[in-house]
Amino acid sequence: MKSVGIIGGGVIGLCTAYFLQKEGHEVTLIDQSAMDFGASYVNAGYVSPSHIIPLAAPGVVKQGLRWMFNTSSPLYIKPRLEKSFMDWAWAFQKSCSHGNVERSVKAIKDITLLSSRLFSEIKASEGFTFQLENKGLLMLCKTEAMLEKEMKLVKTASEEGLEARTLSLSETEKIEPNVAMDIVGATFYQCDWHTTPQEFMTELKHYLQLKNVQFLRNERVLDILTQGNEITALRTDERTVRADEFVLAAGSWSHLLSKKLGIKIPLQAGKGYRINS
Ligand SMILES: Cc1cc2nc3c(=O)[nH]c(=O)nc-3n(C[C@H](O)[C@H](O)[C@H](O)COP(=O)(O)OP(=O)(O)OC[C@H]3O[C@@H](n4cnc5c(N)ncnc54)[C@H](O)[C@@H]3O)c2cc1C
Structure with missing residues (x-):
């Protein structure tokens, strides 16, 4: 001890x-x-094995520079003229490579799958009552271009053994029958969990x-x-x-x-x- x-x-x-x-x-x-x-x-x-692509990926720096100056963008990191921020930004852009994505996918998958297993283990072992559900994640796509991008992700996730698939419009509507959706298609990751x-x-x-x-x-x-x-x-x-x-x-x-x-x-x-x- x-x-x-x-x-x-x-x-x-x-x-x-x-x-x-x-x-x-x-x-x-x-x-x-x-x-x-x-x-x-x-x-x-969200406990999300589906998010297997690291944030540091090719193209993110260009996109990120635009996002960084907009507080309502999906990726907002407050830009500052400080050495610690500059050092981080330099290291981040160096990591935005195909090699880094390839190396990271397996590690991220292992960590997130382990995380979902441990959440379940904690809940089961001590009689906790916190919410923990394995309902999965629906990614809704409004454009063909986005659907195509998401389908590539489904392919990567499936190759890694994760439960991921592309859904047609009618398949998506079956999962969420009470929601009117303005989409061309969707992808679904059964492997994802969520808690409160x-x-x-x-x-x-x-x-x-x-x-x-x-x-x-x-x-x-x-x-x-x-x-x-x-x-x-x-x-x-x-x-x-x-x-x-x-x-x-x-x-x-x-x-x-x-x-x-x-x-x-x-x-x-x-x-x-x-x-x-
Ligand atoms: C709005 C929002 C949504 C998010 N959604 C998700 C999601 O869906 N899924 C997901 O996986 N992640 C999500 N994240 C990220 C996730 O919340 C964080 O990665 C996670 O909470 C980090 O946990 P932590 O214990 O490492 O750090 P923290 O929760 O930040 O805890 C660190 C603690 O250290 C204490 N501390 C710091 N310095 C000292 C010191 N010197 N002395 C004593 N104490 C100190 C702080 O007070 C703090 O309580 C989200 C984050 C936010 C803000």
Whole structure:
């Protein structure tokens, strides 16, 4: 049994705490917020093996430059004249290659399939009641050009063993009979899942507290203390937290802390979507 300090109480921090406590480790989780808001609470809840093409793909830089200056575009990353942004933009454009897409497809597929398996495992093992469904994803295409592009994606996904297919108009209408659709066709990914993040996060926090995971809320990690090559403790604005092992799960803030260890992570926060009902 080891003691583990986790920086960040978003979905990654909580799930890490879940699996560590299950293995018998003593977990302390530190978050600078009250742990009731943020990306992990407000996201769209999609677990999407269908999204196997990385964002860094050929053509994205040209498109992205146009999108970047429009806050209502699907990919909005606030452009800034800062070194960290410039470094990220340089690394991103270098990754927009066919080689990178080919290398990434398998890794993204493995991670997202593992993620959907682990969500199901968590739900089944502890009697959680959060929503988790395998209804799949419908991509609706308004133009032939878009349908053709999506069909290529279906081909790639199918070759990777994912349940993906192209639908005719009438097949699409059968799936959503009550929606009037102005489309030429659609693609369907049965492999995709969705959950309700607020429910998932609330239940997981409650469960972890019952399992004696210690939460240090509203406490900010300011520094990472080292001795030689070992991390020995975290210094927060309230105390020093010692542990055998540490996990950095600080989301889009992670690069700020990793810098203290001389580790450069090119990372920028981007825009996301959610559905309010
Ligand atoms: C609107 C929206 C929709 C999205 N939709 C989807 C989707 O459908 N599917 C999907 O897979 N992804 C989606 N995403 C992305 C997804 O939400 C994020 O990738 C995910 O929540 C990141 O989780 P995380 O735990 O890494 O980071 P976060 O949830 O950001 O958690 C990091 C935590 O670290 C804490 N922290 C940071 N620095 C410190 C410090 N120094 N000391 C202490 N604590 C610190 C922060 O307070 C924060 O609570 C969406 C994102 C948004 C915003």
